[in-house]
Amino acid sequence: MPEFYDVIFERRDVRAEFTGEAVAEEVLMRILGAAHAAPSVGLSQPWDFVVVRDQGVREAFAEHVLREREVFAATLDAERAATFATIKVDGVRESTLSVVVTYDPGRGAPAVLGRHSIADAGLYSVCLAIQNLWLAATAEDLGVGWVSFYREEFVAGLLGIPEGIRPVAWLCLGPVTHRHRVPDLERKGWRGRVPLTDLVHEDGWREQNVRQPSSLLRHTRGAGPYGGHPGHMADSGDPVPAHLRLADVLRERITSGEIQLDSPLPSEESLRRDHGLDPDDVRRAVQVLSDEGLVYTGRDGNVYVSSRAEETGGG
Known part of the structure; x- marks a missing residue:
């Protein structure tokens, strides 16, 4: 696979x-x-x-x-x-x-x-x-x-x-x-890839501001997490699903360099505790980042920041 x-x-x-x-x-x-x-x-x-x-x-x-x-x-x-x-x-x-x-x-x-x-x-x-x-x-x-x-x-x-x-x-x-590793149009500054979380709708269309950046680095660092400070997401009232908001928070930490290349993400338990989410939401958030190529699962079972994160400003 x-x-x-x-x-x-x-x-x-x-x-x-x-x-x-x-x-x-x-x-x-x-x-x-x-x-x-x-x-x-x-x-x-x-x-x-x-x-x-x-x-x-x-x-x-x-x-x-x-x-x-x-x-x-x-x-x-x-x-x-x-x-x-x-x-x-x-x-x-x-x-x-x-x-x-x-x-x-x-x-x-x-x-x-x-x-x-x-x-x-x-x-x-x-x-x-x-x-x-x-x-x-x-x-x-x-x-x-x-x-x-x-x-x-x-x-x-x-x-x-x-x-x-x-x-x-x-x-x-x-x-x-x-x-x-990076498409020509991104390397040349013509367009950047829009984050997947900007494009996912659940159970109907959600109005969203899909940005069209000329710089992927500028785009990802300027995006910020939905709803500002992450806090506890499960009962925030934000219409964006909790796992997508957590994915945005983690993506921001990766692309800003806070979580370094080949470093592990916080454990599922700590993410669940810190953000007030159930395990399924945490796993789905990690899957979003995996689908984007930003993280991978190591042989030890931990999730690490992928080398592809360098292309979006991380590491």
């Missing part, structure tokens, strides 16, 4: 790190097989995979991406444009090959089971296949980069895709020198 989560957290959108080395055919087919194993609405399997190795085709696409990059850059203010100038948006030339994943809305039509009330369910199915492909490639120690700076009609014409079939993703794929 830990290996599965390792793959999820190690997955990165790769750009400059491709080596261009060959990908064995059996490895490519394993990856595409994982993509094809994705769930799909009505078992419609509305995807196709166009493997692009031809250097001339990839070069034509790379030039198109450059033009679209310039179009986007022209819409930015000076500060944002300066940040964007440092961000590489594709690895088309550097990668070994590309895989273009398409969506055929006519596959299984007209009676696609489960799509009658959600027209986009087929497109969602394709996205699940793309995620499977990405995770499988990561498990094979390869990199994937999703290029989104293109016009669908250009790609359709370049690859001879029939009318009505949409190119959903142009994915660069191949061996890499390494994968950064």
Whole structure:
């Protein structure tokens, strides 16, 4: 089980790190097989995979991406444009090959089971296949980069895709020198990851201020625990569930450096006593932090601050 989560957290959108080395055919087919194993609405399997190795085709696409990059850059203010100038948006030339994943809305039509009330369910199915492909490639120690700076009609014409079939993703794929621990857009200061606790609602929608930071460090240190001082949370009257408030308190202590890298969290008993919570709430709070990659359980059964906390300002 830990290996599965390792793959999820190690997955990165790769750009400059491709080596261009060959990908064995059996490895490519394993990856595409994982993509094809994705769930799909009505078992419609509305995807196709166009493997692009031809250097001339990839070069034509790379030039198109450059033009679209310039179009986007022209819409930015000076500060944002300066940040964007440092961000590489594709690895088309550097990668070994590309895989273009398409969506055929006519596959299984007209009676696609489960799509009658959600027209986009087929497109969602394709996205699940793309995620499977990405995770499988990561498990094979390869990199994937999703290029989104293109016009669908250009790609359709370049690859001879029939009318009505949409190119959903142009994915660069191949061996890499390494994968950064922190996503490029966080490292470059474009966006930071929003804490999970800002996005979890229980038994209905809860109004919340989801921040959109350009700096993850600034974001996490500025967030603070819900309701101010932690105190006893069980009967605070705060509409935010107690375990999420405790998770916020612990996250603040980690990202501020109060609890150091590889140091243990306070014991379950002390957290329960100090915050007036029952054991289940404490365990759920720790699980939230574990899901975010901030903590891990050691062989001794204690919970420790993960090295990933360094990426959010801790340690």
